[in-house]
Amino acid sequence: MKDRYKFLILVGAFIAAYFIPFENIKIQKAILEAFYMIQDYAQKHVLLCLVPAFFIAGAISVFVSQAAVMKYLGPAANKLLSYSVASVSGTILAVCSCTVLPLFAGIYRMGAGVGPATAFLYSGPAINVLAIVLSAKVLGWQIGLSRAIGAVAFAYIIGLLMAITFRDEERKNKAMAIPAIDEPKRRLYQDVMYMASMIGVLVFANWGKPMEASGIWYAIYTSKWYITGLFGIIFAYTIWRWFEAKPLPIIVTGIAVIITALFSHRWPLIPFSVAIAGMIWITKVSSDETKNWIDATWTYTLMIAPLLLGGVLVAGFLLGMPGTDNGIIPSRWVSTLVGGNGFFANFFASVVGAFMYFATLTEVPIVQGLLGSGMGQGPALALLLAGPALSLPSMLVIQTILGTKKTIVFIIYVVLLSTFAGMLFGWITG
Amino acid sequence: MKIQILGTGCAKCIKLTENAEKAAKEAGVEFEIEKVKDINKIMDFGVMMTPGLAIDGEVKSVGKLLSVEEIKKFLTK
Numbered sequence: 001m002k003d004r005y006k007f008l009i010l011v012g013a014f015i016a017a018y019f020i021p022f023e024n025i026k027i028q029k030a031i032l033e034a035f036y037m038i039q040d041y042a043q044k045h046v047l048l049c050l051v052p053a054f055f056i057a058g059a060i061s062v063f064v065s066q067a068a069v070m071k072y073l074g075p076a077a078n079k080l081l082s083y084s085v086a087s088v089s090g091t092i093l094a095v096c097s098c099t100v101l102p103l104f105a106g107i108y109r110m111g112a113g114v115g116p117a118t119a120f121l122y123s124g125p126a127i128n129v130l131a132i133v134l135s136a137k138v139l140g141w142q143i144g145l146s147r148a149i150g151a152v153a154f155a156y157i158i159g160l161l162m163a164i165t166f167r168d169e170e171r172k173n174k175a176m177a178i179p180a181i182d183e184p185k186r187r188l189y190q191d192v193m194y195m196a197s198m199i200g201v202l203v204f205a206n207w208g209k210p211m212e213a214s215g216i217w218y219a220i221y222t223s224k225w226y227i228t229g230l231f232g233i234i235f236a237y238t239i240w241r242w243f244e245a246k247p248l249p250i251i252v253t254g255i256a257v258i259i260t261a262l263f264s265h266r267w268p269l270i271p272f273s274v275a276i277a278g279m280i281w282i283t284k285v286s287s288d289e290t291k292n293w294i295d296a297t298w299t300y301t302l303m304i305a306p307l308l309l310g311g312v313l314v315a316g317f318l319l320g321m322p323g324t325d326n327g328i329i330p331s332r333w334v335s336t337l338v339g340g341n342g343f344f345a346n347f348f349a350s351v352v353g354a355f356m357y358f359a360t361l362t363e364v365p366i367v368q369g370l371l372g373s374g375m376g377q378g379p380a381l382a383l384l385l386a387g388p389a390l391s392l393p394s395m396l397v398i399q400t401i402l403g404t405k406k407t408i409v410f411i412i413y414v415v416l417l418s419t420f421a422g423m424l425f426g427w428i429t430g
Numbered sequence: 431m432k433i434q435i436l437g438t439g440c441a442k443c444i445k446l447t448e449n450a451e452k453a454a455k456e457a458g459v460e461f462e463i464e465k466v467k468d469i470n471k472i473m474d475f476g477v478m479m480t481p482g483l484a485i486d487g488e489v490k491s492v493g494k495l496l497s498v499e500e501i502k503k504f505l506t507k
């Protein structure tokens with residue numbers, strides 16, 4: 001960061017500190033609300049949801065071969081296949097937008113062309129593992145699932161539309177420098193078992209209490225810690241057997257988890273935390289692969305956690321906890337602008353989402369706050385679909401790659417489709 | 431020797447720059463490091479997976495955070 005910007009930030013902080021009327025009761029309430037919101041996240045979402053999700057994101061970035069995926073997006077790739085891969089590859093290729101843009105530029109200029117490139121550009125930030133997991137946990141599985149499905153479907157449609165709109169254009173072909181694909185160390189089923197056991201832990205540890213105290217969902221809920229533990233054991237087996245994790249730390253961790261679980265069965269977070277601490281230890285002292293994995297996990301945590309903390313504070317301050325009207329922005333403004341499920345509400349949410357910059361994951365607490373202040377389900381989904389894929393800064397970069405005309409067309413497609421999807425979702429859930 | 435780090439400024443690119451600097455010093459070669467951050471210039475190298483490493487204009491590795499030892503091998507060849 002240049003000194004000039006640091007100076008401007010300092011001046012801004014000074015002016016804010018000088019003039020903000022802290023004696024005003026509304027301001028005081030809003031500040032308190034920001035801290036309530038932080039506490040709510042700390043209690044409900046960090047240990048069971050975010051921490052395992054960071055481990056999974058780290059594992060994906062280390063163990064899934066990007067090169068193997070890229071070969072489906074090269075110039076000679078089968079068209080149908082390249083669209084399909086582009087629409088879903090965001091889940092495994094991109095955890096933050098800084099990796100999306102170079103890949104996008106590469107697919108556009110050297111690879112499969114404008115269609116798959118825009119498909120990838122759209123789906124990349126929208127369907128990464130962390131975003132889907134946190135949306136489902138905080139906003140409900142309906143929105144989480146719709147977001148995932150919507151993002152993949154949209155990527156397909158937007159890519160095809162772009163390819164049709166600009167079918168006549170020429171591009172210079174340049175050889176793509178694809179790294180050599182390493183000989184796989186493990187068989188596919190071994191990798192799948194490893195990933196699936198981690199996802200199992202994540203899903204069952206977060207299993208919510210259903211409304212009725214009977215039936216299959218409730219049965220799963222009451223035994224969720226046993227199921228989680230079972231997945232944990234499978235996971236321990238996979239890292240010992242195929243990732244060269246040392247057996248001694250695994251056994252010690254296992255025993256520590258069992259002991260803490262026996263003595264504190266009313267506080268499942270304690271054995272869970274012990275298990276996480278054990279994981280860090282195991283990965284730190286075992287093979288190069290596990291070290292790379294924990295490093296990647298840590299990099300993501302460092303990158304995303306501060307942004308998310310800031311996002312939660314801002315959402316709490318501006319909008320208040322869901323169900324209250326204590327934020328700085330009055331609830332009735334929100335419900336007038338984006339309440340219900342009309343065309344205007346959805347369109348407005350899409351446009352705002354497209355231009356506003358959301359740092360990775362911060363869209364979740366903001367939408368949570370907006371929903372609590374009276375935003376409709378449809379506009380919420382519209383915002384989530386248009387939001388992470390585009391922002392004013394990213395538009396500028398995209399413009400240097402695609403040119404002004406294509407960029408504008410792309411933005412229009414994203415906004416229109418998000419509006420439409422929002423209305424559809426609002427109509428289904430409403 | 432001209433070492434170019436291709437990357438838009440992500441955490442891995444910064445780490446690779448550090449590693450390259452260390453490797454070049456340990457190998458005892460004359461070097462200058464250039465960080466290529468402009469996405470279109472990175473594309474001109476044919477690189478789409480950052481961080482990439484180029485030595486004297488030739489791409490040596492893409493999409494990988496190389497260790498100091500690995501970079502040294504490229505430098506001494």
